[in-house]
Amino acid sequence: MEAELDEELAASFEELVARLTAAGLSPAEARRAAAREMGNPTHLKLAVREAWVVSPWDAAAQDARQAWRGLRGTPVLTGLAVATLALGIGATAAILAVVRATLLTPPPYRDPERLVLVWADLTAAGHPRVPLSGPELSDLRQRTTSFEGLAGIWAGSVTLGEQGEPEFVRIGLVTDDFFPLLGVDAAAGRTFAPTDAMAGPPTTILLSSQLWQRRFGADPDVVGRAITVDGRPTLVIGVLPERFRLALPPDAGIPDTIEAFQLLDRRIPEAPRGQRFVRVVGRRRPGVSLHEASQDVDRVAAQLSREFPSPHGSAFVTVELGSENTRRVRGPVLAVAASVGLLLAIAAVNVLGVLVARAAARRREIALRVVMGAGLLRTLRLALAEGLLLATLGTILGIGVGHVALTALLAWRPEALRLGEATLDARVLAVTSALAMLWGLLFALAPLREHARANPVALLAGARGEERRVGASVRAGLVIAQVALTLVLLVASGLLARSFARIQAIDPGFRAAGVLTFRVPSATPRHASPEAREELAHSLGARLRALPSVTSVGAVSHLPYDSIPNWGGPFSPDPDTGQALPNADYRSVSPGFFEAAGVTLLEGRDFTDDDRAGSEPVAVVDDRLAARAWPGRSALGQRLRVDPFSTGAASVWVRVVGVVRHVRHRSLIEALNEQVYFPLGQAFRNPVAYLVRSSADASALAPAIRAAVQEVDPSLPIYEVRPLSAYLERARSVQRFAMVLVAAFAGTALVLAAIGVYGVVAYTVVQRRREFGVRRALGATRGQIRNLVLLDGAKLTGAGAALGLAGAGVAARLLRSQLWGVSAADALTYAAVLPVVAAAALLACWWPARRATSAEVLDVLRAE
Numbered sequence: 038m039e040a041e042l043d044e045e046l047a048a049s050f051e052e053l054v055a056r057l058t059a060a061g062l063s064p065a066e067a068r069r070a071a072a073r074e075m076g077n078p079t080h081l082k083l084a085v086r087e088a089w090v091v092s093p094w095d096a097a098a099q100d101a102r103q104a105w106r107g108l109r110g111t112p113v114l115t116g117l118a119v120a121t122l123a124l125g126i127g128a129t130a131a132i133l134a135v136v137r138a139t140l141l142t143p144p145p146y147r148d149p150e151r152l153v154l155v156w157a158d159l160t161a162a163g164h165p166r167v168p169l170s171g172p173e174l175s176d177l178r179q180r181t182t183s184f185e186g187l188a189g190i191w192a193g194s195v196t197l198g199e200q201g202e203p204e205f206v207r208i209g210l211v212t213d214d215f216f217p218l219l220g221v222d223a224a225a226g227r228t229f230a231p232t233d234a235m236a237g238p239p240t241t242i243l244l245s246s247q248l249w250q251r252r253f254g255a256d257p258d259v260v261g262r263a264i265t266v267d268g269r270p271t272l273v274i275g276v277l278p279e280r281f282r283l284a285l286p287p288d289a290g291i292p293d294t295i296e297a298f299q300l301l302d303r304r305i306p307e308a309p310r311g312q313r314f315v316r317v318v319g320r321r322r323p324g325v326s327l328h329e330a331s332q333d334v335d336r337v338a339a340q341l342s343r344e345f346p347s348p349h350g351s352a353f354v355t356v357e358l359g360s361e362n363t364r365r366v367r368g369p370v371l372a373v374a375a376s377v378g379l380l381l382a383i384a385a386v387n388v389l390g391v392l393v394a395r396a397a398a399r400r401r402e403i404a405l406r407v408v409m410g411a412g413l414l415r416t417l418r419l420a421l422a423e424g425l426l427l428a429t430l431g432t433i434l435g436i437g438v439g440h441v442a443l444t445a446l447l448a449w450r451p452e453a454l455r456l457g458e459a460t461l462d463a464r465v466l467a468v469t470s471a472l473a474m475l476w477g478l479l480f481a482l483a484p485l486r487e488h489a490r491a492n493p494v495a496l497l498a499g500a501r502g503e504e505r506r507v508g509a510s511v512r513a514g515l516v517i518a519q520v521a522l523t524l525v526l527l528v529a530s531g532l533l534a535r536s537f538a539r540i541q542a543i544d545p546g547f548r549a550a551g552v553l554t555f556r557v558p559s560a561t562p563r564h565a566s567p568e569a570r571e572e573l574a575h576s577l578g579a580r581l582r583a584l585p586s587v588t589s590v591g592a593v594s595h596l597p598y599d600s601i602p603n604w605g606g607p608f609s610p611d612p613d614t615g616q617a618l619p620n621a622d623y624r625s626v627s628p629g630f631f632e633a634a635g636v637t638l639l640e641g642r643d644f645t646d647d648d649r650a651g652s653e654p655v656a657v658v659d660d661r662l663a664a665r666a667w668p669g670r671s672a673l674g675q676r677l678r679v680d681p682f683s684t685g686a687a688s689v690w691v692r693v694v695g696v697v698r699h700v701r702h703r704s705l706i707e708a709l710n711e712q713v714y715f716p717l718g719q720a721f722r723n724p725v726a727y728l729v730r731s732s733a734d735a736s737a738l739a740p741a742i743r744a745a746v747q748e749v750d751p752s753l754p755i756y757e758v759r760p761l762s763a764y765l766e767r768a769r770s771v772q773r774f775a776m777v778l779v780a781a782f783a784g785t786a787l788v789l790a791a792i793g794v795y796g797v798v799a800y801t802v803v804q805r806r807r808e809f810g811v812r813r814a815l816g817a818t819r820g821q822i823r824n825l826v827l828l829d830g831a832k833l834t835g836a837g838a839a840l841g842l843a844g845a846g847v848a849a850r851l852l853r854s855q856l857w858g859v860s861a862a863d864a865l866t867y868a869a870v871l872p873v874v875a876a877a878a879l880l881a882c883w884w885p886a887r888r889a890t891s892a893e894v895l896d897v898l899r900a901e
Contacts, residue, residue: 122431125384127438147220171305226275268562290602311685428477520837548635591630641695830882
């Protein structure tokens, strides 16, 4: 086609020459006249090509080639732009994957939007949301009309005695309709059926895919075979799918580490109404809204209040399962996502500044193109090609950065965020690419302002005023925006850091350093009687205390911040008056626990070996309960009415023998309930956790502890061997995660803003080189020239800081829910951030200022 076009144009030219020669012109004059009449051959070829079917593709390819040549011609600027954009795109991709996995991915069940959780509302006792009792679950099943079904789950533990060493396994105790209600089928075998329900210990078990593979080597024949569970033969009826996971909120007390399921006792509808331990999941009927379902549940609650009067009444709370899953992590994740959005904006603004500077450097080239006939559309196409090519390169590199960043996030994630399914999938990549292309369009449009306002004739003539005028305000505006956005990020980072420092300084009420913890069953088939359990605890404690460097040993039913469901109940120093009672957190502990845990004993004594089953019931209370129950009096010797056996009524009187400091064992930052400690022999719990305090490195004791347990009972499984400090760090993990990420983004933004200030000031120094030479010739000192340059940078930084302070005030108010012990208007944070921004800007301006004063006057004037 190109060859035919050349032949056609040549033939037309010769024909025109022939006509002009026939009209009387000489051959030379005829050729000159024909050339004038036909015009520029290149323009003619372009016009013809635009009419060809393949012209859009040809033009796009040509634009891409020219754009690539142009970008390749300025490798430093191009590399800086691509790297900056890749950093923003990569961080955005990684955080988008986290947001999708934590906030946007519904629970992995059938029609998850119809699933709800139903809680009992005991606000008067200090518990807005607590589990339901068996009778309450039965009442809701029979009396509500808005649900297809209501199922229950509780957490427990068993010992597997087959396939090697005994292993302690967390299990979920569920009603037989739990998995059908979720819409989950077994990958092998089946799930529970009503015929599996039996009074007494369960006789069937359902394995998770992870336990099936790890413990049984993925043997398909295990389904339908009996295994030993807690010393009893138990039939394996099925294996759950590999992707199945429990998606219950953290405050439900159902740990993510559940590896098997068994049935709840079918007699739970006959249990006491005050014995609340069942977590209830419901499925709304199609077309029934959450509000309608909640009204239905409230109607039943009103009926139960009339039929079964109680001090607390009957009230329920109905919430969506999906929103409850993300309630605690939504704030930190959104705070990090907002920080990444600001970082992406800062990176993009930085790239815009680079492109505007590049466009200013190419003004003469663009002017030459315009003079030679390139129209606005042609210039726009080239700018679009450059912007989109730059965005594409940034996206390709950014995806690699995002993959590395996401891998690091997954390795460092807090357990509460549940990021196991966070991946750079097609949706995340599509959104990220769309954002990059959008910025590519903006990159393309930014330099056009330079081209549109430029005077080609003046530029080609070398007019200095025209060169200096174009784009200065745009570049300054971009730098001001960068500084402002960076200050917003720095303030947010500073507030989170101050908040985390306050959380770090909270005294949890115990000393975690130097303590190693582990769990063992406190009752096994070999130790079923109270006497055998006491002997086991005594022997194990004595053997552990005999280890080198061990200073104290104790056992407790619940470690601070562990995933065991909380245990609590009512308390009262007065006889039963029928009034609503406050609730306390209960813990069973062995003698020596308070010393091993570093809990301060304020009054009285610790438990002793004499505080066993059959002796006088005693308890140790915390100082908050003592002050509430006996204000202005000593709690020692006082009698307290409690419910250590979870019967639903505070019917057991205990004598207070000690008072300890309040321990923050469920939340570092929330003020929760008072605490009552029972002797382990009088309020038995299974399993228990042992705390071993050492004067040396506690972690080094792990092999010796395992050997000591094996010496006492070789069939006793030991698990979750970890330092007590690990639990404390887990309690701080979400706040630390958000703080570190936001701080990293803020530091990156500060570097980008400094680069932006440097670029503008350096460009200004180049443009004002002749001016500085004249000033020097007229007597200005180097210091005065340097101050002029630094003043330019200070003006940009000051304007950006003023704008950023206003934005930071708004952002801090939005961040208020993530702050603890720090006001959103914390003056110290703002006062600390401003010098950091000023110092970064000063450093960015210092090198251009040195360049402005380093050139000799005669060299500058001669160059002009």
